[in-house]
Amino acid sequence: MKKPVPITMDHVLLALRETNEDREMRVRSLFDFFDNSSLGFLDYAQIEKGLASLQIPPEYKYARDLFRVCDANRDGRVDYHEFRRYIDAKELELYRIFQAIDVAHNGCILPEELWEALVKAGIEIDDEELARFVEHVDKDNNGTITFEEWRDFLLLYPHEATIENIYHHWERVCLIDIGEQAVIPDGISKHVKRSRLLLAGGLAGAVSRTATAPLDRLKVVLQVQRAHAGVLPTIKKIWREDKLRGFFRGNGLNVMKVAPESAIKFCAYEMLKPIIGGEEGDIGTSARLLAGGMAGAVAQTAIYPMDLVKTRLQTCVSESGKAPKLWKLTKDIWVREGPRAFYKGLFPSLLGIIPYAGIDLAAYETLKDLSRTYILQDTEPGPLIQLSCGMTSGALGASCVYPLQVVRTRMQADSSETTMKQEFMKTMRGEGLRGFYRGLLPNLLKVVPAASITYIVYEAMKKNMALD
DSSP: OOOOOOOOOOHHHHTTTHHHHHHHHHHHHHHHHHHHTTSEEEEEHHHHHHHTTTTGGGGEEEEEEHHHHHHHTTOOOOOHHHHHHHHHHHHHHHHHHHHOOOOOOOOEEEEHHHHHHHTTOOOOOOOOHHHHHHHHHOOOOOOSSEEEHHHHHTTTOOOOEEEEEEEHIIIIISSSSSOOOOOOOOTTTTOOOHHHHHHHHHHHHHHHHHTHHHHHHHHHHHHOOOOOHHHHHHHHHHHHGGGGGGGHHHHHHHHHHHHHHHHHHHHHHHHHHHHHHHOOOOOOOHHHHHHHOOOOOOHHHEEEHHHHHHHHHHHSSSBBTTTOHHHHHHHHHHHOGGGGGGGGGGGHHHHHHHHHHHHHHHHHHHHHHHHHIIIIITTTTHHHHHHHHHHHHHHHHHHHHHHHHHHHHHHOOOSSOOOHHHHHHHHHHOOGGGGGTTHHHHHHHHHHHHHHHHHHHHHHHHTTTTTO
C-alpha cells in the first residue's frame, strides 16, 4: 500500500496554476487590501474594517480570532511575514481537506462528493441546501468547486478547517442576506493592473508576430495563388522580388493591430459578461465561449481595415524591387473602390470565430484530460503541458476553419466586387477542395514558435513589470 504523499506548497501552486511569483503578488495584494493606510502592519481595527467591507458580520468575531491567529509574536500588530505565514498554513490546510473531499481526484469537488463528506461528518443536508452551498462557493457556475474557489471561500476563516466547521461557517456567514458577494472580493484573487497586462500581452504578441512574419507572408501569398505553387518556389519568388525585407512586408501593420485588438476584445468581453451572465457576470463555459466569440467579432470588425490593407500590401507586386507606400496603397483603395472596400471578406472572417473558439476549447479540455489520465497519473498539468495542449488545440481549430480564412484573404486581395458565395464557387470550380487549404503548412508551422515566443516574452514582461 502506497504511503500518502505529504502535502507541500508545490501541490498548492500546481492546483492554483500559480508560480511562486504569482502567489507572492496575490498575498501581498491581500495584505495591502487590509493595510489601506499603508502602515506596513495590521492591527485589530484594520482587520475588522477589512472583514466588514467583505460583509462578514462583526458579531461572529472573526476579526478578533483572525487577528489572534495571525499575531504570532503577540506584539499587538501583524506584519507581512506573520500574515504570509498564516496564509501559507491556511492554504496547505485547505488543500488537505479539499483533497480528502475530492475522492475522484479530478481537481474539483463535485456536489455528490461534498454531500458524502458532510454525511460522514454526521451532517444531514437536503438537495436544496446542498445546491445553495455549492452555488455560493462555485463562482463560475459550472456545477463544481475548484480549489481556487474553495480557497477564496475559506482563506480568511481563522478556525480549523474541518468539514463541520466549514458547514457552520457557511450557515452563519453565507446564508446572511449578502446576495452573491464573494467572501474574497473580485480583484484580490487575481489582483493585477489590467492596463499592464494588456501592455505585456501586446508586447509579447508583437515579438511573436515579428518572429513568425516570414511564415505569415508565405501563407498569404500561397492563399491568393490560384495556380498550383509549392512552398519552395514561392519562397524563391519572394526573395527574388524583395530579398530579406520581402518576408517582413506587412509586419508593421500586423504588429500595430495587436494592442488595439487586445484592448477592444478585453473591454468588449468585460461589457458582455454581465449582459450574458447577469448582474454579477458569473458565466459558465458555454456563455464564456459566446461572450469571447462576440468580443472577438467586435475587435475583428474594429481593426479589419488594417487587416485588409496588410493583405493588399503582402500580395501586391513590387515596383522596381520596392513595395508600395502604405499611405498610397490606402489612398488608392479609398479612391478606386470606396470605403466599403476596407471591409471585404469580413463576413467569412466573423463566421469562423465561434467555430474556431469552440473547437479550440473542446480540444484543449480533451487533451488536458488525456494528459492528466495517461501521462501525469491524475495530477494537474503544469505550464509546459498546458502550452502543448494549447498549441495542438489551436492548430486543430485553425485547420477546421482554414477554408473560410482562404476565402477571406482572396476577397481582401481582389479589387473587384465579389461576394463570399462567388469566391467560394470560383475556388471550388477552379481548384477543388485543395484550393481551400493553400498555405496551410506555413500556417501550422507558425503555431509552435508563435505560442512559445508569446508565452516566454509574456512571462518575462510580467516579471519586469511586477505583475507576478
